[in-house]
Amino acid sequence: MxxxxxxxxxxxxxxxxxxxxxxxxxxxxxxxxxxxxxxxxxxxxxxxxxxxxxxxxxxxxxxxxxxEQDLATRTRRVIAALADRIEHGTALGKEPALRLAEALLSQLALSAGKKKGESAYLLFYGRRQLDAVAALVRDRAHELAGLDDEALAETVKTMDVREKFSTGHPIDVALFGRMVADIPALKVDxxxxxxxxxxxxxxxxxxxxxxxxxxxxxxxxxxxxxxxxxxxxxxxxxxxxxxxxxxxxxxxxxxxxxxxxxxxxxxxxxxxxxxxxxxxxxxxxxxxxxxxxxxxxxxxxxxxxxxxxxxxxxxxxxxxxxxxxxxxxxxxxxxxxxxxxxxxxxxxxxxxxxxxxxxxxxxxxxxxxxxxxxxxxxxxxxxxxxxxxxxxx
Known part of the structure; x- marks a missing residue:
C-alpha cells in the first residue's frame, strides 16, 4: 500500500x-x-x-x-541482489537465500527473465529499500528456509514487501521516477x-x-x-x-x-x-x-x-x-x-x-x-x- x-x-x-x-x-x-x-x-x-x-x-x-547506500541501482538482477543480502545477513547458504528472495519478491509479481534470479526488465530501486526487504526475514531466516514452498508462500504474504519499495525513495528514484508497467503500485512519478x-x-x-x-x-x-x-x-x-x-x-x-x-x-x-x-x-x-x-x-x-x-x-x-x-x-x-x-x-x-x-x-x-x-x-x-x-x- x-x-x-x-x-x-x-x-x-x-x-x-x-x-x-x-x-x-x-x-x-x-x-x-x-x-x-x-x-x-x-x-x-x-x-x-x-x-x-x-x-x-x-x-x-x-x-x-x-x-552508495543512499542511491538507487537499476538492474534485472534484483532477486539475486536480495539473495546476496539475505545470505550475508544470515548463516544461510546461497540456494536457501535465493529461495527466500524469490518468495519475497513474488509479491511484486515481477515477470521472470530468461536466467534464474533475474526479472524480465530493469527495476530501479534504492539500495536501502532492498536492505529493508532483506531485514524482514533476517531474524527468522532458518525457520522460513525450513518451510515447504506452499507454507513459505503463505507466510511471506504477511510481509510488507511492496511497502518497502514504495517508501524511503533515494533521491535518484525521486527525481527520475520509476515505471513498472505491470505493477502500478511501484510507479514513482x-x-x-x-x-x-x-x-x-x-x-x-x-x-x-x-x-x-x-x-x-x-x-x-x-x-x-x-x-x-x-x-x-x-x-x-x-x-x-x-x-x-x-x-x-x-x-x-x-x-x-x-x-x-x-x-x-x-x-x-x-x-x-x-x-x-x-x-x-x-x-x-x-x-x-x-x-x-x-x-x-x-x-x-x-x-x-x-x-x-x-x-x-x-x-x-x-x-x-x-x-x-x-x-x-x-x-x-x-x-x-x-x-x-x-x-x-x-x-x-x-x-x-x-x-x-x-x-x-x-x-x-x-x-x-x-x-x-x-x-x-x-x-x-x-x-x-x-x-x-x-x-x-
Whole structure:
C-alpha cells in the first residue's frame, strides 16, 4: 500500500536549468551505426545527445558525491541482489537465500527473465529499500528456509514487501521516477524532466580514420596492425532540464531532503557529461553558461531561441557561435516574459562572458548579474527553503 501523498505547495514550483556548453570533437552518444546522434531541427541537421544519456551521466555524478547506500541501482538482477543480502545477513547458504528472495519478491509479481534470479526488465530501486526487504526475514531466516514452498508462500504474504519499495525513495528514484508497467503500485512519478541536448547550429558528421601499429611487427612487414574510423562532430549544445519541486516533495515527503535533492541535481546535471569514446576524444568541458530560473506557472524550454541556426558573428566583436547562442538565449527568455507575462520568482546565472560586454549585458538583463556557480546554488537553496516554509504555514 502506498503512503498518502505529501501536501503539494501552491503555487507549484518548477526549477528550470538552462545550459550552454561547447564540446570539441567528440562522440558523446552514438546511434545504432556508432555515429553521434543527430536531429533535424529548424531545417538543418543538429548534433543531439539523448536525455537518457545525460540522465545516466547525472546519476553517475551523484555517485561521486552521495554515499552508495543512499542511491538507487537499476538492474534485472534484483532477486539475486536480495539473495546476496539475505545470505550475508544470515548463516544461510546461497540456494536457501535465493529461495527466500524469490518468495519475497513474488509479491511484486515481477515477470521472470530468461536466467534464474533475474526479472524480465530493469527495476530501479534504492539500495536501502532492498536492505529493508532483506531485514524482514533476517531474524527468522532458518525457520522460513525450513518451510515447504506452499507454507513459505503463505507466510511471506504477511510481509510488507511492496511497502518497502514504495517508501524511503533515494533521491535518484525521486527525481527520475520509476515505471513498472505491470505493477502500478511501484510507479514513482518523475520530478525531473531532461530534454535532448541540441546544437544551437548546424553540424556535419565527420570521421576520424585511424591506424594502429603492431608493436611486435617485424621490420620486413609493412602496413598497419588494424585500421578503423570513428564518427564525431563538434558543437555548442543547448541543454535544458526542469525539476517540479512539488512532485519531489510527494516522492520524498520531507522539505529539506527535497531541497538537497534539487541542489544535487543542478550540480550533477551541470557538471556531468556522457562518457562515450572519452579515451579517444578527451572531450570533457564545463558549461559556458548555467542559468537557473524558478517559475510558478510551468516549465519553459527555451530551445526555440535556436530554431534559426546560429552562425559565427564576426560583426559583434568577432564573437563566435557560443557567444551568439548566449545572446539568443537571453533574448528568448526576455521575450517569453514580455509575451506571456510570467515573471520568474527567482533567476540566477553563472557564465564566462564577463569580458564580452555585449554578451554580458544581454545576460545581465535576462538573468541578473553573473555570480559563481556556488552562489547560484546557495541562492536557489535559500529561495526554495523560504517558499517551503511559507507553504507550511
Amino acid at each position: 502506498r503512503p498518502p501523498a505529501a501536501r503539494i505547495p501552491e503555487p507549484r514550483i518548477y526549477v528550470d536549468i538552462h545550459i550552454l556548453q561547447t564540446v570539441p570533437p567528440a562522440n558523446l552518444n552514438r546511434d545504432d551505426q556508432g555515429n553521434p546522434k543527430e536531429a533535424f531541427y529548424g531545417g538543418v541537421r543538429r548534433s543531439r545527445v539523448s536525455s537518457q544519456a545525460w540522465k545516466r551521466a547525472t546519476r553517475k555524478h551523484f555517485a561521486e558525491r552521495v554515499p 518523475a520530478a525531473a524532466q531532461v530534454a535532448h541536448a541540441l546544437s544551437t547550429h548546424a553540424v556535419e558528421l565527420e570521421f576520424d580514420y585511424f591506424t594502429a601499429v603492431d608493436d611486435e611487427q617485424s621490420d620486413d612487414e609493412t602496413g598497419a596492425g588494424m585500421i578503423g574510423s570513428i564518427g564525431f562532430n563538434s558543437a555548442t549544445l543547448y541543454r535544458y532540464a526542469t525539476v517540479g519541486v512539488h512532485q519531489l516533495l510527494q516522492n520524498l515527503t520531507e522539505g529539506e531532503t527535497a531541497v538537497n535533492a534539487v541542489e544535487e541535481f543542478v550540480t550533477s546535471f551541470a557538471r556531468s557529461i556522457p562518457s562515450g569514446y572519452t579515451n579517444a576524444f578527451a572531450h570533457r568541458t564545463l558549461p559556458s553558461l548555467v542559468s537557473v530560473v524558478v517559475r510558478r506557472d510551468q516549465p519553459v524550454n527555451l530551445v526555440s531561441a535556436f530554431e534559426r541556426p546560429v552562425s559565427a558573428s564576426p560583426g559583434v566583436n568577432g564573437s563566435g557561435i557560443a557567444a551568439e547562442s548566449a545572446r539568443r538565449l537571453a533574448r528568448e527568455h526576455l521575450q517569453a516574459i514580455a509575451t506571456w507575462g510570467d515573471t520568474p520568482a527567482f533567476t540566477a546565472a553563472s557564465h564566462t562572458y564577463t569580458d564580452a560586454p555585449e554578451t554580458s549585458d544581454a545576460l545581465r538583463e535576462a538573468f541578473g548579474s553573473p555570480v559563481p556557480f556556488t552562489k547560484v546554488l546557495s541562492g536557489l537553496r535559500a529561495h526554495l527553503v523560504d517558499n517551503l516554509k511559507q507553504a507550511e504555514q
